[in-house]
Amino acid sequence: MTGTPVRVGVVGFGYWGPNLVRNLDRLGDAQLVAACDLSEANLAKISALYPSVEATTDLDRMLADYNLDAVVVATSAPSHFAIASKVIAAGKHCFVEKPLTLTSADSEALVRAADERGVTLMVGHLMEYHSAINWIKNHIATGDLGDVLYVYMQRLNLGKVRTEENAFWSLAPHDVSIVLYLLGEMPDSVSANGAAYVTPGVQDTVFANLHFPSGKMANIHVSWLDPHKVRKLTIVGTKKMLVFDDMEATEKIWIYDRGVGEPTSALSYGEDLTLRFGDITVPFIKMTEPLGLEVQHFLDCCRSGETPRSDGRDGLRVVRILEAVGESMAAGGAPVVTTVEV
Ligand SMILES: NC(=O)c1ccc[n+]([C@@H]2O[C@H](COP(=O)([O-])OP(=O)(O)OC[C@H]3O[C@@H](n4cnc5c(N)ncnc54)[C@H](O)[C@@H]3O)[C@@H](O)[C@H]2O)c1
Known part of the structure; x- marks a missing residue:
């Protein structure tokens, strides 16, 4: 206190x-x-x-x-x-x-x-207070992964099928907030395809692509119609690759020292690219209940007047992306501009 x-x-x-x-x-x-x-x-x-x-x-x-x-x-x-x-x-x-x-x-x-x-x-935006997500954010900042090239996330399950909102509004707010938090960038456009296999008009399966001004890409796949329960994030960097598996009890983050090496001879570029397979590292992450950290942060901000990590503008950016995914699906997957300014 x-x-x-x-x-x-x-x-x-x-x-x-x-x-x-x-x-x-x-x-x-x-x-x-x-x-x-x-x-x-x-x-x-x-x-x-x-x-x-x-x-x-x-x-x-x-x-x-x-x-x-x-x-x-x-x-x-x-x-x-x-x-x-x-x-x-x-x-x-x-x-x-x-x-x-x-x-x-x-x-x-x-x-x-x-x-x-x-x-x-x-x-x-609970995941912005998750120990593993914050570990990943700090790790990206160290440069160990190199430049982040692209990110993809999967939040899949069989059920719970909802009828009042589609799977993206129901499942993806967390994924969208994670991507914006980790990349520190707002996509300039979003394109998405989805299908309503169970309830007419309510997409239960959605594939969304976020395109960032820096050239990075993110793909978010959510579904209530999948044989596996999956909560996974993969980040591919120029030096290393990282996988976060939230279904794992303890070994949640795996870092792969893998990539495509530079050509070493005068052969044509494509012929001489080398695949690099190095160590796999599993860091120890000390977990603290994210909801406790989130609530404490709110109380601290109420007192200090500091802007919260997940402030209203962060909320607005996430809502704009959720909204744009719906607009893109309605337009058959056409890109939709996501820029917001307040
Ligand atoms: N951060 C997370 O991981 C997480 C997890 C689950 C739910 N949520 C969010 O929490 C919120 C609530 O979800 P839930 O699953 O608890 O819903 P819920 O339907 O179980 O509970 C909502 C409660 O609000 C009450 N309520 C509804 N309208 C009201 C009004 N106008 N005035 C006063 N009370 C009202 C209802 O009577 C009910 O008790 C949603 O925004 C949901 O997205 C977040």
Whole structure:
């Protein structure tokens, strides 16, 4: 604990809200004061677990009555914009689960509103707080991999098939935020193909290509229709290649000293390229619960006024890419410009 506890209210205590609340409670840097949910059953759950918390179905009352510093929004995505708008208008710091909103116009409006009101806006891009992802980001910066050429990611499973959003909106916000975080660059265009094999109109399988101004490429493959549960990231650099497998319990990162060597003789270039096979390294990564780090970062930013790592602008960039993937699929895979400026 680093000062007076931040007075926090939470909106949404369904599946994910309890995980955020558990961390808020455990860190000791926050005082959980009030909770709002439209479901009386879910309010009863929070009251049973945290008897001192004021539970209400009335968001306006929660924002007006409890002298809150900050509000954590963990409701389903369609309600994020309306709830976060109210929270910011009430002058409270605001954490919103991913995706920030369902359209880039709404995300942009939230970013502007938070700027105008002078409050912190942070989005729950959990993987930006993951120990392995941060290890990889630091490792790229050391130059060990050389220049990153391209990245591809797979998030595959059999089910859970959703009908209210396609597989890209459901599964890829994390992958998109990881790619932007690792490469530190916004793609200038996106092209995607997807298919709705299970529910008409709702793509369950999507292949998206992100094209970056630097020439780098990223491919994200998500699906609810796959025999394997896969959570994998591969980075190909000019010197080495790295694989992150989030399904592995301990050996999550593998670095391959492999590549294509320079020609050594006067033969034509293609004939004389050599394949290089070197050591495989598996670094030890000390894992800390990402959600605890994420929540702590939010509380620290509320206090210090520092811009969060996953701020509203980061949320907007991710939403613009999710949106552009939908636009490209609707246009038969045509490239869609992704530039955003706020
Ligand atoms: N970071 C992660 O890894 C992760 C994992 C799961 C879910 N999430 C995100 O968390 C959010 C919530 O997901 P979930 O699976 O918990 O959903 P959920 O449907 O299980 O729970 C949502 C809760 O919000 C309440 N709610 C809905 N609208 C409301 C409103 N207008 N006012 C007050 N309460 C309202 C519902 O009654 C419910 O209790 C989503 O944005 C989701 O993407 C993030």
